[in-house]
Amino acid sequence: MPDISEYKQRIIADFDSRTNYENEWRYRFANRLVELAKLQKGQKVLDIATGTGIVAIASAKIVGNEGKVIGVDISSGMLKQAQSKIDAVGLQNIELVEADADYLNFPDNSFDAILCSSALAYLTDIPAALRSWYRFLRSGGIVAFSCFAETAMTISVLYRAKLQDYGVTVPNPNEILGTPEKCVEMLQNAGFKDIQIHTEQFGFYLSEAQSAWQGNSNSACGYQVFELPPEKIAQVKAEYLAELEALATDKGIWNDATAFFVVARK
Template sequence: MNNSQIHNDYKQQIADYFNRRTNYDQEGDFHPLVAHHLIQCADIQPGQHILDIATGTGLVAIEAAQIVGNSGSVVGVDLSEGMLRRSHSKIAAAGLTNIELKQADIETIQLPDNSFDRIFCCCGIPYISNIPHNLRRWYGFLKPGGIIALTGLAETASIFSNLLIKIATNYGLELPSWSEVTGTQKKCKNLLQTAGFEQIQITDEQFGHYLSLESAQNLWEMFINNPLTHINFVQHFNCEQLNAAQAQYFSHLETLVTKQGIWNDLTLYYMVGHKPIDR
């Protein structure tokens, strides 16, 4: 299998995965809260033009559209047809006419340079390859003086997926990790600086919680079906190896149990950068 085919397979897995997760915005308050906070970070004004990357079910796009009003506009881009179908339904229910949705790959889509006042990417960074390259592309889409607002996970976030990454190394496999690009505030700042952004602000919010051992064990299925894990982990294993990896995962979990349960850190970074006016 060549690199191009692997890349295409991965993108298809992402689309299929999120086609099955169209109710994620109803799974507790996490996603709505993060979307709302990210919007607050970007100081949207009426009449502005917004690009929402990995728009999903439109949490950011809809709230942004309500702020910019009919004199402004929002473009939402996502790979998943199922996500966009739900987003269309929510947009219609809200009576909004200033949102355009595009089913496309944000890594290859062609958009006019200097055309957006704000660009958002909420919870989508882990699924986008070569983040530095794509940030430079998105930098071009922004008007001078425009603002980009992204979220990223800290290196301490999700002890369970980090545990899976460690197990993979025992088999000579390297799973992609968000910690490489957004693992610390310093890495987040460097990421935006390298792309050309200035007046960078990085803030964090903790969404961590305790899980029972049983709940943590049940996460195994979610992880191995996640495209980030599946194409780099599951497809390299036979049934016996996968069962052995699962046993290691369960064994490690038992060492993490406390009276409150197993702590799952979920530190989220809000990354905001400005495109200089004189460039």
């Protein structure tokens, strides 16, 4: 991993630039987590890496005015989009906080539920984060997060393999939590119990390969391609796009997204 401060700045730049972040897939994925969390009216909820507030808004509607949702994110650009949506629907029970999820400091026993949709893999010390979340939760409180299998995201698997051919290593962000067994071990080590894991397929077809290149090379987990000289970058790109296009069917290019929805209790 690069210098942590550099890594965080890349994450901020990546997500600040995402002005078209939302789509039907993201809503389905986020709402599935909220559904499995089984929130109740009046609860206090912490949404880690809230992004544009999809989970936070859905949660706020469930917990109602008697409850509260705090959404934290490192990206001011994401939070700005989230606040616009919150204002548009007139919700008064959501507070947004710009913060690094690796360094949160909330009182012990202060939340009924902590949610994190697909972002836990971005944290630099996941075991420490889970221990903190355990402290933040009240007795009997739940943690619910989603992550991807270590073999998921076909377009990223091929991207990493192609760069490796050129001597450039791109870490797999899904590796740490990439199996049900790893998720269970991490949660048990942090003190959680009653662990449930739902494995579901959220794969989708890409209509063209160019977006896969842009998404990988511009991300905080794929920028290493720019360590290569320009002519090599062009070569890598051409070979990568050719490999993806060779996989295309009449439906498009299949991108596996095997996901784990994990729920556990303090």
